[in-house]
Amino acid sequence: MPDINKKLSQSAKSMKxxxxxxxxxxxxxxxxxxxxxGLPSPESFPVSEIKEITSMILETQGAQALQYGTTExxxxxxxxxLKRHWEQGxxxxxxxxxxxxxxxxxxDILSRIFxxxxxxxxxxxxxxxxxxxxxxxxxxxxxxxxFDEHGMRADELGKRLDKLHKENKxxxxxxxxxxxxxxxxxxxxxxxxxxxxxxxxxxxLLVLEDSPYRDIRFExxxxxxxxxxxxxxxxxxxxxxxxxxxxxxxxxxxxxxPEIIEKFLMAKQSADLxxxxxxxKIIAEYIKRGLLDKNLVNTISLYKSRRDxxxxxFEKYMPDGVKxxxxxxxxxxxxxxxxxxxxxxxFDKAVEKNVAFVKGSVFYCNDCGKNTMRINFSYCNIETITxxxxxxxxxxxxxxxxxxxx
Amino acid sequence: MPDINKKLSQSAKSMKxxxxxxxxxxxxxxxxxxxxxGLPSPESFPVSEIKEITSMILETQGAQALQYGTTExxxxxxxxxLKRHWEQGxxxxxxxxxxxxxxxxxxDILSRIFxxxxxxxxxxxxxxxxxxxxxxxxxxxxxxxxFDEHGMRADELGKRLDKLHKENKxxxxxxxxxxxxxxxxxxxxxxxxxxxxxxxxxxxLLVLEDSPYRDIRFExxxxxxxxxxxxxxxxxxxxxxxxxxxxxxxxxxxxxxPEIIEKFLMAKQSADLxxxxxxxKIIAEYIKRGLLDKNLVNTISLYKSRRDxxxxxFEKYMPDGVKxxxxxxxxxxxxxxxxxxxxxxxFDKAVEKNVAFVKGSVFYCNDCGKNTMRINFSYCNIETITxxxxxxxxxxxxxxxxxxxx
Numbered sequence: 024m025p026d027i028n029k030k031l032s033q034s035a036k037s038m039k040x041x042x043x044x045x046x047x048x049x050x051x052x053x054x055x056x057x058x059x060x061g062l063p064s065p066e067s068f069p070v071s072e073i074k075e076i077t078s079m080i081l082e083t084q085g086a087q088a089l090q091y092g093t094t095e096x097x098x099x100x101x102x103x104x105l106k107r108h109w110e111q112g113x114x115x116x117x118x119x120x121x122x123x124x125x126x127x128x129x130x131d132i133l134s135r136i137f138x139x140x141x142x143x144x145x146x147x148x149x150x151x152x153x154x155x156x157x158x159x160x161x162x163x164x165x166x167x168x169x170f171d172e173h174g175m176r177a178d179e180l181g182k183r184l185d186k187l188h189k190e191n192k193x194x195x196x197x198x199x200x201x202x203x204x205x206x207x208x209x210x211x212x213x214x215x216x217x218x219x220x221x222x223x224x225x226x227x228l229l230v231l232e233d234s235p236y237r238d239i240r241f242e243x244x245x246x247x248x249x250x251x252x253x254x255x256x257x258x259x260x261x262x263x264x265x266x267x268x269x270x271x272x273x274x275x276x277x278x279x280x281p282e283i284i285e286k287f288l289m290a291k292q293s294a295d296l297x298x299x300x301x302x303x304k305i306i307a308e309y310i311k312r313g314l315l316d317k318n319l320v321n322t323i324s325l326y327k328s329r330r331d332x333x334x335x336x337f338e339k340y341m342p343d344g345v346k347x348x349x350x351x352x353x354x355x356x357x358x359x360x361x362x363x364x365x366x367x368x369x370f371d372k373a374v375e376k377n378v379a380f381v382k383g384s385v386f387y388c389n390d391c392g393k394n395t396m397r398i399n400f401s402y403c404n405i406e407t408i409t410x411x412x413x414x415x416x417x418x419x420x421x422x423x424x425x426x427x428x429x
Numbered sequence: 430m431p432d433i434n435k436k437l438s439q440s441a442k443s444m445k446x447x448x449x450x451x452x453x454x455x456x457x458x459x460x461x462x463x464x465x466x467g468l469p470s471p472e473s474f475p476v477s478e479i480k481e482i483t484s485m486i487l488e489t490q491g492a493q494a495l496q497y498g499t500t501e502x503x504x505x506x507x508x509x510x511l512k513r514h515w516e517q518g519x520x521x522x523x524x525x526x527x528x529x530x531x532x533x534x535x536x537d538i539l540s541r542i543f544x545x546x547x548x549x550x551x552x553x554x555x556x557x558x559x560x561x562x563x564x565x566x567x568x569x570x571x572x573x574x575x576f577d578e579h580g581m582r583a584d585e586l587g588k589r590l591d592k593l594h595k596e597n598k599x600x601x602x603x604x605x606x607x608x609x610x611x612x613x614x615x616x617x618x619x620x621x622x623x624x625x626x627x628x629x630x631x632x633x634l635l636v637l638e639d640s641p642y643r644d645i646r647f648e649x650x651x652x653x654x655x656x657x658x659x660x661x662x663x664x665x666x667x668x669x670x671x672x673x674x675x676x677x678x679x680x681x682x683x684x685x686x687p688e689i690i691e692k693f694l695m696a697k698q699s700a701d702l703x704x705x706x707x708x709x710k711i712i713a714e715y716i717k718r719g720l721l722d723k724n725l726v727n728t729i730s731l732y733k734s735r736r737d738x739x740x741x742x743f744e745k746y747m748p749d750g751v752k753x754x755x756x757x758x759x760x761x762x763x764x765x766x767x768x769x770x771x772x773x774x775x776f777d778k779a780v781e782k783n784v785a786f787v788k789g790s791v792f793y794c795n796d797c798g799k800n801t802m803r804i805n806f807s808y809c810n811i812e813t814i815t816x817x818x819x820x821x822x823x824x825x826x827x828x829x830x831x832x833x834x835x
Contacts, residue, residue: 024686025633025661027689028688032543032544032548034541035541035695035696040698041695048499060497068495070491070495085471085476085480088677089474089476089675089676089678090471091466124679137436138438139438153699161438255431256430265497269496270495271495271496271497271707272495273530273701289445289447292446293565294533294534295530295533295534295679299705300677301677
């Protein structure tokens with residue numbers, strides 16, 4: 024047998040199993056209530072419309088739907104996306120758009136075209152795990168910036184960049200999730216977006232704006248896309264159909280300046296040639312029929328009711344000293360235990376009691392956040408949310424008692 | 430505007446546009462006859478069966494088909510694939526199998542887990558361009574081994590490895606396409622496969638066996654999979670549905686020893702989380718109903734008739750001094766012009782006369798093969814093949830005249 028470990032690349036040696044994927048495997052038990060995944064509710068899937076559209080696509084464009092497609096993506100889908108962005112008031116053209124096989128592929132390919140081993144990447148404390156693990160694969164040195172109630176702190180960002188600049192570090196980009204951040208559930212106000220962009224401009228950095236949840240706003244005023252504020256072509260914005268239509272399609276898209284799109288497409292050619300064609304055609308037709316925005320109304324209303332219910336259960340069941348964010352949209356809220364508590368330790372106890380969350384620490388590139396948890400509110404129904412929060416609150420209270428704090 | 434070039438990774442700086450993808454763009458002209466792409470014939474797509482199966486899947490498993498899936502792939506599809514391999518007499522289990530988003534992703538992820546910049550990769554002269562460009566993205570130093578009529582020469586491989594070993598080079602794997610090679614159309618006999626494996630064992634190397642065409646055999650005796658010959662767990666074999674069902678699905682799979690599969694899945698998590706779910710479920714059902722092998726019979730008969738016709742047109746129209754391979758299966762044959770001729774120069778003239786091929790030189794990692802062309806015979810119908818070969822032969826004859834060789 025060949026010794027595989029001896030043959031691995033540096034990148035492979037540093038790879039870890041995804042904490043979230045591993046948790047998802049635990050959850051096959053039907054008794055388990057999971058607030059862990061980032062799964063959309065199946066109730067939000069427009070199954071019968073998709074069925075009808077797919078039949079139509081196969082009847083009228085079967086040969087094209089089953090054939091290889093272009094790397095930049097299906098022409099009809101690209102057209103629908105641009106039209107939708109124009110209606111939103113964005114200034115974008117064909118040269119600014121590329122389709123990707125899920126946003127995760129966009130993160131991967133952007134990392135590939137910008138990161139050399141040892142380059143720095145700026146991220147939030149906390150930040151989306153899938154982003155962190157991809158940057159890690161490419162050997163990035165992660166620089167975590169603390170949050171306040173408005174997201175990534177601009178003052179801390181400025182200080183850190185100044186320090187890194189003096190150390191002659193090669194900083195490539197700032198990774199942000201401005202709307203309903205994963206995992207923190209925080210939305211950056213326009214003013215913070217502008218501050219961060221000003222700093223990016225000062226240090227000549229790119230900004231990766233990850234925007235999977237933007238269309239799922241329950242309340243409050245829509246803030247500007249950083250892509251829209253930026254006048255210098257330094258913001259790359261990633262969107263996806265995974266949270267607003269169906270993750271099983273694995274279709275996402277990004278906007279960026281044409282030079283970046285061109286390199287992105289070269290890199291995508293060697294990554295997967297093209298994204299699945301048939302599903303791109305299904306989505307294009309779905310948007311063309313006006314169904315995307317129509318279905319979003321239902322999804323938003325569904326998720327809002329679940330968030331509302333979860334917040335009220337938290338109020339009702341959680342002991343004193345536990346805090347949580349109140350997201351204006353998206354899929355997640357973030358729970359903070361008293362400093363002395365450790366959510367990593369609580370995890371096994373919670374799973375024993377048939378309730379699961381994601382340990383907040385996995386979202387921190389600096390090994391902090393031990394007293395935090397990410398809680399998903401999109402997947403479980405109202406009844407399950409009640410039961411799950413009750414169980415979770417009990418586990419937390421029990422642990423407080425044992426620690427002699429209650 | 431940020432200076433994007435200054436921000437690119439080493440990998441991005443070395444990326445080139447895919448020669449084939451660029452050619453495909455030229456071919457939108459309906460007058461153009463293209464032998465360039467590697468496209469399956471749309472006549473081989475079982476559109477109505479796919480339509481019926483998709484409706485059924487959405488009716489019975491809509492919620493699962495549209496949701497995120499597991500990184501290793503849909504359970505039903507995995508089961509069908511294993512069953513099929515067992516029927517073929519292979520010894521494989523769940524732990525040997527992973528689904529990928531097209532074979533190109535498998536090439537990409539395998540490169541990621543094995544190649545550090547400067548590592549050596551062995552390939553054929555010529556070899557599949559998508560492989561070469563992916564290895565290049567990861568900074569591999571390509572070592573090309575000449576071919577004889579049985580594919581990669583074992584004697585030359587041995588000599589090269591001996592040299593590289595003495596130079597203390599880190600050689601990671603040998604990349605081979607044993608059945609109906611792309612682009613050469615050559616099939617390695619069992620004896621050559623065994624010789625190459627013996628050498629791989631001697632130098633403790635992995636073997637990447639790329640096997641997209643194996644199921645498309647027109648005639649001759651099936652040779653053993655290198656995966657099947659190997660008793661040491663050093664062969665990784667890649668298969669795909671792109672050539673036997675529908676490339677628009679972007680679904681492929683690979684077999685390897687469990688340690689490699691485990692690393693592969695970790696790397697795939699950060700590359701795209703999972704492959705598109707709905708199409709995996711469609712394919713699983715398609716195989717379950719026995720349609721894959723049934724449809725293959727038609728595809729094989731279709732491609733065989735096209736190959737036969739192309740060979741007879743070559744006999745009829747090509748001037749003396751032009752040679753070509755006679756593949757026992759697959760999608761491609763390889764044409765060799767007299768040494769003094771340059772197929773790169775002929776390309777523009779051919780496109781002017783509305784016929785296209787792929788310059789053979791793009792398949793050579795050592796800049797050779799200037800007098801070769803890759804010709805696809807799966808895509809065009811009989812009538813178009815006749816016209817295209819006539820045009821191509823005329824361009825070649827014209828060029829011979831100008832060179833004073835005729």
